[in-house]
Amino acid sequence: xxxxxxxxxxxxxxxxxxxxxxxxxxxxxxxxxxxxxxxxxxxxxxxxxxxxxxxxxxxxxxxxxxxxxxxxxxxxxxxxxxxxxxxxxxxxxxxxxxxxxxxxxxxxxxxxxxxxxxxxxxxxxxxxxxxxxxxxxxx
Amino acid sequence: xxxxxxxxxxxxxxxxxxxxxxxxxxxxxxxxxxxxxxxxxxxxxxxxxxxxxxxxxxxxxxxxxxxxxxxxxxxxxxxxxxxxxxxxxxxxxxxxxxxxxxxxxxxxxxxxxxxxxxxxxxxxxxxxxxxxxxxxxxx
Amino acid sequence: xxxxxxxxxxxxxxxxxxxxxxxxxxxxxxxxxxxxxxxxxxxxxxxxxxxxxxxxxxxxxxxxxxxxxxxxxxxxxxxxxxxxxxxxxxxxxxxxxxxxxxxxxxxxxxxxxxxxxxxxxxxxxxxxxxxxxxxxxxx
Numbered sequence: 559x560x561x562x563x564x565x566x567x568x569x570x571x572x573x574x575x576x577x578x579x580x581x582x583x584x585x586x587x588x589x590x591x592x593x594x595x596x597x598x599x600x601x602x603x604x605x606x607x608x609x610x611x612x613x614x615x616x617x618x619x620x621x622x623x624x625x626x627x628x629x630x631x632x633x634x635x636x637x638x639x640x641x642x643x644x645x646x647x648x649x650x651x652x653x654x655x656x657x658x659x660x661x662x663x664x665x666x667x668x669x670x671x672x673x674x675x676x677x678x679x680x681x682x683x684x685x686x687x688x689x690x691x692x693x694x695x696x697x
Numbered sequence: 698x699x700x701x702x703x704x705x706x707x708x709x710x711x712x713x714x715x716x717x718x719x720x721x722x723x724x725x726x727x728x729x730x731x732x733x734x735x736x737x738x739x740x741x742x743x744x745x746x747x748x749x750x751x752x753x754x755x756x757x758x759x760x761x762x763x764x765x766x767x768x769x770x771x772x773x774x775x776x777x778x779x780x781x782x783x784x785x786x787x788x789x790x791x792x793x794x795x796x797x798x799x800x801x802x803x804x805x806x807x808x809x810x811x812x813x814x815x816x817x818x819x820x821x822x823x824x825x826x827x828x829x830x831x832x833x834x835x836x
Numbered sequence: 837x838x839x840x841x842x843x844x845x846x847x848x849x850x851x852x853x854x855x856x857x858x859x860x861x862x863x864x865x866x867x868x869x870x871x872x873x874x875x876x877x878x879x880x881x882x883x884x885x886x887x888x889x890x891x892x893x894x895x896x897x898x899x900x901x902x903x904x905x906x907x908x909x910x911x912x913x914x915x916x917x918x919x920x921x922x923x924x925x926x927x928x929x930x931x932x933x934x935x936x937x938x939x940x941x942x943x944x945x946x947x948x949x950x951x952x953x954x955x956x957x958x959x960x961x962x963x964x965x966x967x968x969x970x971x972x973x974x975x
Contacts, residue, residue, distance in 0.1 A: 698837040748935040749881055749927065750881040750882075755915050758916075759914045759928075760928065767906075798936060799875050799936050800936065801875060810878075810880055813881055835973075
C-alpha cells in the first residue's frame with residue numbers, strides 16, 4: 559500500500575465553477591496505482607469543490623443562478639460584512655457544497671461517471687489563488 | 698492492509714429516497730476486514746447519496762417536500778431545459794447533497810448510528826439505472 | 837501503513853456550531869503518523885459536521901441565521917412533527933451539511949487552511965450527547 563500527495567493551485571478570476579478535472583485526473587492516473595482512493599481537500603472557506611455535469615455549459619450557468627438567488631450578495635440578514643457583500647454568502651455557499659471529495663481509483667482510472675467533472679467553485683468576485691490538496695492511497 | 702471494491706446497481710422508479718443500507722452493510726461486513734474505511738461513490742449528477750433517518754418514513758416524505766419546494770421543477774430561472782423540467786433541478790439537488798460518503802468500519806461493523814440509513818436519492822422522475830461504486834480499505 | 841480510531845463526545849447545549857478543532861487536531865497530530873487521511877463521522881441525523889471560518893465569530897452567527905431562515909422550525913410543510921418543531925428541520929439541515937469529513941495529514945499536521953475550523957453543528961434546541969468517530973489511515 560502506498561500514499562501519494564500533491565497540490566493544485568487555481569488562479570480564479572471571479573465567481574464561477576472552474577473545471578479541474580484534467581489536472582486531477584492526470585495526476586491520479588499517472589501515479590502508477592491501480593486501485594485506490596483519491597481525496598481532494600480545499601483549504602478555503604469561500605471557495606469549495608463540486609462534482610457536477612461537465613457536458614452542457616448551461617448547467618454551470620444555472621447552478622450559479624440558483625446559488626446566487628438562494629444566497630444573495632449583500633443580504634441584510636448578515637452581520638459579517640467587513641470583508642464585502644459577497645464574503646458571508648461565499649461561506650454559506652461553501653457550507654452547502656463540499657470542502658472535500660473522495661473518488662475511487664479502479665484499474666488505474668478515476669471512477670468518474672461519463673458526464674461528471676470535478677469543479678472548484680469560486681464564490682468570491684475578486685481574483686484569488688486557491689489551493690487544493692490531493693491525497694491518494696492504494697496499490 | 699487490503700482493499701476491496703464492488704458496485705451496486707439500483708433500478709430507480711422515479712424521484713425518491715431509496716434505502717441501500719442492507720446491500721452496503723452486507724457487502725462491507727462480509728469483507729472479512731475488522732477496521733477500515735468504506736467509501737460510496739455515485740457516478741451520476743442527477744442522483745446522489747445521503748445519510749438520513751431510517752426509522753420514520755415521514756422523514757423521507759418531508760425531505761422530498763423540502764427539496765421540491767427549494768428547487769422547483771420547471772423553474773424559469775433555468776436555461777438548461779433540453780432534458781426536461783426536472784433535469785436542472787436534479788443537478789442542483791445533487792450539488793446540495795452528496796456524491797460520495799465515507800463511513801468507518803469498526804470491529805467488522807459499519808459505524809452507522811442507531812437511526813442512520815444510507816440512501817440513494819433519485820432526483821429524476823423517469824426510471825433510471827444508477828451505479829454506486831464501493832471501496833473499502835482496512836485490515 | 838497503520839490505522840488508528842477514536843471517538844469524540846460533545847455535550848451540546850442547544851442549536852449552534854461547536855468548534856471541535858482542538859480535540860480533533862490534538863488526536864490526529866499525536867498519532868505519530870506523518871502522511872495520512874483523517875475521516876470524521878457523526879453518528880446522528882439531527883447534528884452534522886462542517887468546515888467553516890473560525891476567525892470571526894459573526895460568521896457562525898450568520899451561518900445559523902441563514903439556516904434558520906432556509907429551514908424554519910415549525911414549517912407547516914412537514915408532517916414528521918412528533919419529535920418537536922425543530923426535529924425535521926434538523927434532519928434537513930443535516931442533509932444540507934455533512935455527516936462526514938475527510939482531511940489529509942501532511943508532515944504530521946492536518947491540512948486545514950489558515951482560517952478553517954472543524955465544527956459540530958447541533959441542530960436541535962435540547963441538550964444532547966453527540967458522538968463523532970475518528971478514523972486515521974497512513975504511515
